[in-house]
Amino acid sequence: MRSTRAQDSDRQYRMPLKDVLQQIEARFGVKIKYNENQVKDRNLTYALWRFRPTVDETLSQVLAPLDLKVNKEKEGVYKLKEYEYYRWPVQEGWEKLDTLAARYRNKASWELRKDSLRKELWSALKLSPLPAKPVSKPIVTPVRKMDGYTVQNIALEILPGVYVNGSLYRPMKAKGKIPVVLSPDGHWQGHRFRKDAQIRFAMTARMGAMAFSYDLFGWGESGLQFKYEDHRKSLSQTVQTLGAVRILDYLLSLPDADTSRVAICGGSGGGSQTVLMAALDPRIKLSIPVVSLSSYFYGGCPCESGMPIHLCGGGTNNVELAAMAAPNPQLVISDGGDWTAHMPEHDLPYLQKLYSYYGKRELMENIHLPQDGHDFGFSKRKPVYDFMIKHFGLNEKAVKDKQGNYDESKCTIEDEKALYVFGKNGEKLPGNALKGYENLEKLFQ
Template sequence: MRLIKNFFCSSSLRGTKQSHSANSGGFSSLKPDFAAMTKYFSMLFFVYLSLITNLSAQTQNTDNLYKKPLTDVLKEIQTRFKVQIKYSEPQVKDKWVNCADWRFRTDVDETLANVLTPLDMKVNKEKPGVYKLKEYEYYRWEVQDGWAYLDTLATKYHDKASWEKRKAEIKPELYQALMLSPLPAKPNSKPIITAKRVFDGYSVENIALEILPGVWINGSLYKPLNVKGKIPVVLSPDGHWEKQRYRPDCQLRCATIARMGAMAFSYDLFAWGESMLQFKYEDHRRSLAQTVQTLGGIRILDYFSSLKETDTSRIGISGGSGAGSHSILMTAMDDRIKLSAPVVAMSSYFYGGCPCESGMPIHQCGGGTDNVELAAMAAPRPQLLVSDGSDWTAHTPEHDFTYLQKMYGYYGVQNKVENVHLPEEKHDFGINKRIALYDFLIKNFKLNSAAVKDKYGKYDESKVTIEKENALYVFGDKGEKLPKNAVMGFENLEKLFPINATK
């Protein structure tokens, strides 16, 4: 306003005196100065903009929010603390930080926590001075916090009797948390089985089991040739790796198990593999995925337990990553599983980031639990934990495994839980992880090691035939054999569950 007042008091708006002819009576008039007027209106325009800007800022902060865009705050953090924060534009777009200036502290980590936690975001420290922005992972704890929580859980029991009481509390609640209590009615349909392909020491046939009306779980059954008597079964769910159960390492694993003398059933997680004929990839990232694939595991157990050739005293399960979490849960819930081998999966400080692992409230059962306590529910059945040095299993030998040894000790079989730790390896189901599984199966299921080892005593997977992906399909190359009553789309799947099914 002072600018306007000063402008009006200046001479810049005054006209210029002009003399007129005699008949004008000597009248003098003011002639407008257009240059001055242009300057005047320009200044008015800038004053207006200033007022609007100030008013907008005041409007934002009338509720004392003192907002700043997240991008600006991150840039300020980088400048002030001389660090680098990696992020993409979509991560920060349209995000604001309330009371931004008051969130700064003298410590960069505390400042980042103050800024990002209310936005459900966090940073991972890649190296000193370099951070990467991520969505906050509620299912991931700090290592020491995960260990402390497991120690707290362990105070609830001190011997076999108190632990069995704890198991009896948790188990039925798992079914309830997954909306599988009671179990849905089993469809009265026969499995869909493709033609058998015969290879060196084993055969493969693809199978689809209807687990709900119009919903199938698909897989490939690897069977040994020329085996007499009852045959053990190893359920082999596949995790979140690219190409799922069609991957060479998955085929190598299952075929080798078959060549040793056991059936291996390799199957898809929900909305992966052939399940994507009915559902979208995004549907795997919904909570109900955990329910559907758990039900799928139960139906698979139903099927193989009913076969005359199955040795029901030797049914095992082994999956890696997200399928490792699935293996832990299935073993905790179903006593028909006599052996388990979760690979690069179990951790007290990470519950699995996918909704198919932690989307339903299974970790709220028994007043709160975690994946290590669920793994302990396998005792006294043989269990192998395979861990590595580059993921959430990096600290398995230090705390989680010792807890499980104690739990198995309640039954006097501490040696029945084993840990093969590969500190130099990454998150995969590579050859050394497969060897650990083979050794464990040979030891506990009395399989034929000579059938899969060379003359030097080393495992030989070279006799396995890697099939093309479409050879492992049940419903044809383009899904043309999918039954007409197939449920299509997640919204129709939800109708098969209670109205409170979570999305």
């Protein structure tokens, strides 16, 4: 007859996770919050062998094999969460950045790293080589005239049957060549149709630049071709990157586009795309990632981290990718209410050091708003305006009142459907429009 000890070994000291958490609570005098779905049917082998002298060590040992973690809400209270690959402890993010920084000591070694990264990024996105560009012409709506600017909706075919839709804001009376500003946006409710988004695009146009805002994959009019939930799939990052490249191709083909003054500015997830595009495309000469950049946050949506871009070059992060924009002017806007809260402490000095390799440390700026949260309010828009005026020579008088304050009151806020290309109900969607994520996947096989 086999011993009890042998039988226990055969079962690998297996216990239901719920029972293990209860024992942790009892042993360390803490509270662990969770819902039943998080622990249902989850078991842990060698359960009690994973206990360590402290509660934090024990929780790490117990939860990591199950792809779980906890957030510490306050002393003695923890909340169970699924493991988030894209969110690291602050110190771990900083240590990763330090490891990356040790790989280069001067401009020459950094340029080698940057060139290698760029090639790997294109490959990781499945965009090396770039797919053939469809020969179809842009689909445009009539121009709408506003106070000091115009708006026109445009759709571009970026892959066979796949369209990116957006709106082009232009100055009403422009002379000579004018700057180009790509304007991706984040995951805020309403996306590019929001009031604050429309104001930013309109103000950019009133200052004398053209701004193009466009739909996230699966959102806005892209929802005519793909489901809303498709945005949370990996190819969303690839399609959004390709869309930005094709938009830039189109804008720079316009006779009045100034190819020496090309910018990209976006917030949150749009900030992640801002960093990626500035790293990938040398045509971009100025970048402004807003409430997004951090060494310990990789982007919580697959449109930011769904493809293995952060595994390139033996591992990278968004701050190193942002450094690839050097020595072009870059403004990072951060706040105290999200993962950008520690930007001035560690990430900014790293970026300034990389810019100093080119003798351009002053071109790397940070506006940190410790009392602000995760939004694109006026406190963020103002430094965006200031930065573009400073580096692109835009007309500040066109957007300021007699007291020298920015005046956004002349910006028209349109109904969402007024910004559609394919009609209020999608009735003008081209006949060749590809539908369904499974068909999109076939284009990349």
